[in-house]
Amino acid sequence: MKKLFYSCVVVLLVMSCKEQFDPPVTAPVNGYLVVDGIINSGTGSTNIRLSRTVNLADSARMNNERNALVRVEGEDNSSYPLAEVAQGLYSHPQLSLSRNVKYRLYIKTSDGKEYVSDYSRVIPTPPIDSIRWEQPGDLQLYINTHDPLNKTLYYRWEWEETWEFHSAFTTQLEYAYGRPGEITGIKYRFPNQNHDLSKYYCWKHGSSTNLIIGSSAKLSRDSIDLPLHFIPRGSVKLSVLYSIKVKQYAVSREGYDFLQRMKKNTEQTGTLFDAQPSELVGNIHAKNNPNEIVIGFVDVADQQEKRIFIRASEMNNWGYRTGCTELIVPNVLDSILAYSYLMPTSVEEMTPFGDILSYRGSGPTCVDCTLTGTNVRPSFWP
Template sequence: MRASLFFVRVALFWGIPLLLPGCIEPYMPAAISSPQSYLVVDGCINSQGVTTINLSRTYDIVTQTPPPVETKATVAIEQEDGPHYPVNESTTKGTYTSPNLTLNTAKNYRLFIRTGAGQEYASAYVPVKTTPPIDNVAWRATDAGLNIYVNTHDDTKASQYYRWEYEETWEIKPPYSPIVEYKNRQIQDITTFFPATCWGNNQSTAIQISNTTRLTQDVVSDFLICSYPTTSERLRSKYSILIKQHAQTQEEYQYWELLKKNTENIGTLFDPQPAQLTGNVRCLSNETELAMGFVGAHSLEKKRIFISRMDLPQKWLIQSGYESCVPPDTIFLTKPFPPPPPAVTLQSYFGNPNYLPIYPVYDQMGAIIGYTAQSRDCIDCRTRGTALRPSFWQ
């Protein structure tokens, strides 16, 4: 899970004093405008597979820009008193991946980082945890909508501390399939077709954790992963969710628990106050330089399910996401009728790459006198997803 935005918020709360009742002037702490940028390490060491690490930097929230990524770093997994394994930057800047590895569960490991600027960082050496398999991913339809749950257990009682993240994919079907296009100042049969189906994708951002330390058995039963209302457009055709399960050490779990409190339970006087977040990543070349993140070492378990529209209650009024696109506009070649939409001039109707023809309009003699049209977002589903069919899609 991308945790960079979480770290930004946590970092900004350092040094913020308690706000006293009756204060009427807003206070902008110096931390918000601080030029200092700290390394954020997001990821864990996968003991039985590919390790993925994302490196970024904290940033001023007032800039309202994506967090800057850390590129051209040298990253490696190091075994205590043993070999090291390279984790190389992928085609996605700031994302580093290892080969498919099988690590020794009897050894301790850490992550080593040397930035392009030459500063060196390392996480603490940690033991390897073995994540138990996911028993099943279940879903239930209620009057309010769809709930998705995960179930797991560990007969050895060695796990106890769990974290989940997920990746979801769904089909997108636009309402129109154009048969004409505007080219060379005229309407003609279409030569470049638009995809009939695209696939949307989303990765979880909420921190999902649970522990079984107060239970007699190491069993997680019906842990709620996510919910959707009965109108959710993601359920319109076919939906899939991939659950990823991590077994953590107590220290790693406490780190994520504090991060969850700092980022999700703040907003009223009755919420817990932000606490300083300390991970296990340290700067080796400068003790005063901060770093954020906790790098654990464990195997990763995954399970995917599919849910089709026909599996859900027929009475659900599931939206398509294209409600505002219907009906299309009618554009005449000689004059605009009806009048152009707001902020759209007559000239922008013709040949506008973001306002596309759909079907021709004929007069009584069969001559084309205009066309129906809509915005590209209503026609080209690639504005909302990808036309590349996922390899796992059924």
């Protein structure tokens, strides 16, 4: 959700007019506090992100709220502290919450200000039925779920994706150096002349950045089947093996209405006719200043999750291309230096005595996949 609140508008410019429009809301110098997350009463971690709103001119900058004291509090006087595990991200690995108790979020920022959400009951979340996909050309993923009791009605989803990819070429060669930075020739990476596969197998990760919500309130049956994620044809994500894990939460009617307003504000271009920041007030309040605007809505719900894998062999004419080529370089110092921007890959020609006459080379990202990913295999990877 890192980009979710970037565009909470403090200053709006009228696109069709020459004069600047000054909204009736005056933002504090350090911006409004933004709280994003759900208190997870089920299996898995609870993650709350704290940040501050920024002006449109600074929308590429994330203003995280650091060094806050954050905890989950129960009406039974139970308390669960959340640790700051990354800038502005506060987490607890596993809460053990009772369905018979209401809970709230407590925040004390580094400047001493205190904020609390309303006490909320635990909302049961039904399991995810399936994550399905269609691929007529591009790949479209869908989320499917239902509540047989017809009680949930309002949902929110987040996803995390991981994909395996390979470098276009392996390498068995490397540059030889004299003094640091001074290339003196080409040599084998290993004495046995094997290719280096540590730079060949890699993985990369991504996560949802937009709000994904859905409701069956207007339907006769509490059943959801919605587009979840889109991957364009030819993407490297489906070059070998792709996986997506989806987290599903039930939310309250009030929480869903807030998320709908937030979704409109963050996905529309700011104009005179867009919703104003004051409309984003949720269920979080400043303890000592009821007039202070706080953006966010915190529900308490079980987390349900499901993961699927999709292999490249399941794609129909996916069309992935690396765009990488190799050049043949003579093994003489002038040529080596002229093409030093390439990464050497393999021997092209050698003498009967094993001396290298010429070699192949390609762009660094075509040879070393760790330049764009990690070669640490995920624990869940098959």
